[in-house]
Amino acid sequence: MNENRPTAGRLWRKNIAIWGALLALLLLSLSLAYVPMGRLTTAAGIVIAATKSALVLLLFMELATSKSLIRLAAISGLVFVAAMFALTLSDVLTR
Amino acid sequence: MSDESAVLREPWLDFDRQREAAKFGIWVFLGSEALFFGALLMTYTVCRVEHPEAFAAAGRETNIWYGTINTAVLLTSSLSMAMASQAAESGMRFRRLVLGCLLATVLLGLAFIVIKGFEYKEDIDKHLVPGAGFALPQAGAQLFYGLYWLVTGVHAVHLSIGMVLVSRLFWMFYQRKLRISENPELEVTALYWHLVDIVWIFLYPLIYLPGRAS
Numbered sequence: 001m002n003e004n005r006p007t008a009g010r011l012w013r014k015n016i017a018i019w020g021a022l023l024a025l026l027l028l029s030l031s032l033a034y035v036p037m038g039r040l041t042t043a044a045g046i047v048i049a050a051t052k053s054a055l056v057l058l059l060f061m062e063l064a065t066s067k068s069l070i071r072l073a074a075i076s077g078l079v080f081v082a083a084m085f086a087l088t089l090s091d092v093l094t095r
Numbered sequence: 096m097s098d099e100s101a102v103l104r105e106p107w108l109d110f111d112r113q114r115e116a117a118k119f120g121i122w123v124f125l126g127s128e129a130l131f132f133g134a135l136l137m138t139y140t141v142c143r144v145e146h147p148e149a150f151a152a153a154g155r156e157t158n159i160w161y162g163t164i165n166t167a168v169l170l171t172s173s174l175s176m177a178m179a180s181q182a183a184e185s186g187m188r189f190r191r192l193v194l195g196c197l198l199a200t201v202l203l204g205l206a207f208i209v210i211k212g213f214e215y216k217e218d219i220d221k222h223l224v225p226g227a228g229f230a231l232p233q234a235g236a237q238l239f240y241g242l243y244w245l246v247t248g249v250h251a252v253h254l255s256i257g258m259v260l261v262s263r264l265f266w267m268f269y270q271r272k273l274r275i276s277e278n279p280e281l282e283v284t285a286l287y288w289h290l291v292d293i294v295w296i297f298l299y300p301l302i303y304l305p306g307r308a309s
Contacts, residue, residue, distance in 0.1 A: 011178060049300050060173055073126060077122075
């Protein structure tokens with residue numbers, strides 16, 4: 001970021017675009033919740049939440065431009081959460 | 096950058112290393128937070144798998160408007176927090192922008208808490224607190240609301256801590272007691288704030304959206 005010093009206008013345009021996408025996803029999530037699709041309805045809500053989180057992680061939290069050490073620390077959290085869900089659900093869902 | 100010494104702390108000899116270490120440290124902490132909230136969401140998932148109808152009935156009782164508006168409020172607070180952090184990162188020229196965005200972030204956080212307060216009031220009036228006199232007949236619905244109070248409560252505590260941290264930074268910057276440009280404390284606080292937002296992003300479909308289609 002230091003090479004080409006951004007102006008306030010450029011910062012606003014970039015971040016408002018991300019914010020707009022987040023709000024659009026929120027409305028999509030809200031409307032899809034009323035469409036009866038069985039289990040897909042729940043899945044849609046979670047997939048949209050994951051997409052919104054990815055936007056926040058990569059762009060607001062700047063993981064997209066972070067050094068690999070920082071990315072590794074971030075991913076390690078996700079890996080352990082994924083392990084917890086995988087191990088628990090492999091029991092609960094197969095009873 | 097003559098005032099780098101003002102933000103440089105022991106044991107670092109170099110400002111860039113201090114910034115990188117601070118970022119690394121907060122990400123490790125955020126990883127532990129992800130596991131903390133992950134465990135609560137795991138509990139929710141297991142309970143929901145075992146009581147799908149009760150969770151749908153319980154989810155229908157939540158107030159979707161409070162939930163949706165509060166999600167929008169938090170997403171907007173992440174916008175102002177990201178603006179403050181990125182503006183500070185790109186130099187000294189954005190003092191007023193940084194101060195304004197930090198203030199907006201705290202006010203949006205406060206708005207969230209106030210809206211949540213109204214929602215809690217309504218939940219209590221509708222007898223949605225688990226225990227004697229609970230509104231819904233299904234046993235699983237009490238599990239849903241037990242988790243609802245726990246998770247939203249813990250989230251509100253996190254948000255309140257974030258508000259204290261952001262207010263402190265605003266005051267220190269306003270009083271010119273801290274350097275704004277490339278300040279590691281601001282970067283770390285911003286990352287924490289975004290994580291609290293992400294937790295809510297996942298809570299939204301799990302709390303407010305179940306049972307709407309049926």
